[in-house]
Amino acid sequence: MSKPCTLFCRLTGSGPGALATTALWGDGAADVLNSCFHPKGKTTPGTMDLSAVLFGQLIDPEAPEETGEDVVVARTDETGFVIHGHGGAAAVARTARIFSQLGAEESDVERWRIHQNVSEENRKILAMLEQAPTYRTASILLDQYNGAGRRTQERIAQLRADGKDAQAQELEKRFYETKAIARHLLSPWRVVFSGRPNVGKSSLLNAILGFQRSIVNAQQGTTRDLVQAQTTIDGWLFEFVDAAGIRETADELEREGVNRAKNAIAKADLVVRLFDDADSMTTIERARTIESFRVDVPTIDVMNKCDLVATPQTDESVLRVSAVDGAGIETLLQAIVQTLVPNPPRPGEGVWLE
Ligand SMILES: Nc1nc2c(ncn2[C@@H]2O[C@H](COP(=O)(O)OP(=O)(O)OP(=O)(O)O)[C@@H](O)[C@H]2O)c(=O)[nH]1
Ligand SMILES: [Mg+2]
CATH class of the missing domain: 1.10.246 (Serum Albumin; Chain A, Domain 1)
Known part of the structure; x- marks a missing residue:
């Protein structure tokens, strides 16, 4: 007669925790538990009701002199159990060792869910x-x-x-x-800062993140490679991308940076076009027509360094921020969320998962 198949896997995440839960299932699961679990009362895993719980000790049958581990055993179905025990690494490893010694095979959570008839x-x-x-x-x-x-x-x-x-x-x-929305539940919305050198793209990234992720310098062409950083806003995951300022340049390194910036823009979900206090409304409008090939991706126009301007030169189609004193940044973040997720799902609403 072949040995009844019994599998087990850890259900709680890896790493130490207060509690760890291990699932044990298959035709031989009750026998495995009967061999190592010593319940407080008379009921045994093999005779317990569905959904009942038993308190007792898990004792290694090959080392019965060792102190047992306090555990709670619950029965989830005819041949399935979950064992809640101490979450320390040694306790978890010991449980796995005992089950393996008794002929159970280590499996994974996917197979446990199949056993549980999860679609x-x-x-x-x-x-x-x-x-x-x-x-x-x-x-x-x-x-x-x-x-x-x-x-x-x-x-x-x-x-x-x-x-x-x-x-x-x-x-x-x-x-x-x-x-x-479904596509961005796990992977971030990508927001790329574009603009000529020195408008403050790196400073803005740092101001949003709250730490100095990207190098800021008064020298033009400071950023060469793409600098990416993730953060969450309003419960959505975002990746902000700071890139080289776009300009014609003879410097080979900077040219590569500009190419990378253009590629990042092409893959963005939203582009923040950054200007600074030196830019007039006319310059911004001209930039809009030049960059009109970007129509497939939403854009937000922002004038940085507003701390240097007493009277704003731009109309309300341009958000004003200061990466130095933080003015307008909260409004910019809200505008980004509003543009990318204008109608978030209501509680209980269906979303189309692919
Ligand atoms: N007053 C003021 N200065 C700023 C502001 N934002 C950036 N700067 C200054 O502008 C200069 C350029 O800033 P960066 O953040 O390096 O500009 P960048 O767009 O990343 O420049 P590149 O990487 O060369 O494309 C630095 O000297 C910053 O301190 C701001 O809001 N107000
Ligand atoms: Mg920069």
Whole structure:
């Protein structure tokens, strides 16, 4: 007779924690537990009810003289258990060693979810959820795990079946819109600063991040390579890219920097076009026509160094900021969020995960 298949895996994240949870499942799971788990009462893992919990000690059958580990065992289904124990690395390793000695094989969380009959779609969402960078992105994913996206699709189908085509189309349009949001739940929105040398692109990046990530200097052409940094704003993940100021130059190194800047702009989700106190409205308008090839990506025009200007020379189509004293930066960040995510998903709303 072949040995019953038993698998186990750690469910809590790697690294030490207060508690660690290990799943154990398969035809031989109850036998494995019966061999190493000593419950406080009379009930054993093999006889416990579904969803019941047992308190007791995990003792290594090959070293019964060693002190046991206090654990709580819960039964999740006919052949599945979760074991909650101390989260220290030694305790986790010991649990794994005991299960392996008893013939269980180390597996992964994906197979545990298959055992738990989690659908392929929800397994994908759970894998994303583990990577969610913010509370906001995690709660959107949790809504999808709870069926928000599926319900939206069902609602669209129902509206069509009822002949309510206009409503169906409207809902479908909105659902389609959420695709861009879904794409940026785990990967950041890329915002690139463009502008001629010395307008303060690096200073602005540093002011947004709150630390000196990029080198700032009065000399033109300071930034050559791309300087990228991630941060979150309003619960969304952003990557800000500081690049070389764009200009014609004979300096070979700087020319490579300018090429990299142009490539970064081409891959951006949004470009912040930066000007400074030396630029008039006429200069800015001219730049807008020159850069009109960028129409496929939203742009925000910003005049930096407003601390040096007593009377603003620009109209309200240009945001005014100062990377030195921080004026206008909060408004700029809000404008960036508003441009990229004008209609964030409402709680419980379906988003289109690809
Ligand atoms: N007064 C004032 N000076 C600023 C401001 N922002 C930047 N500067 C100064 O402007 C100069 C150029 O700043 P950078 O941030 O290096 O400019 P950049 O656009 O990154 O320049 P390149 O890397 O050469 O393209 C530095 O001397 C900064 O201190 C500001 O808001 N106000
Ligand atoms: Mg720079």
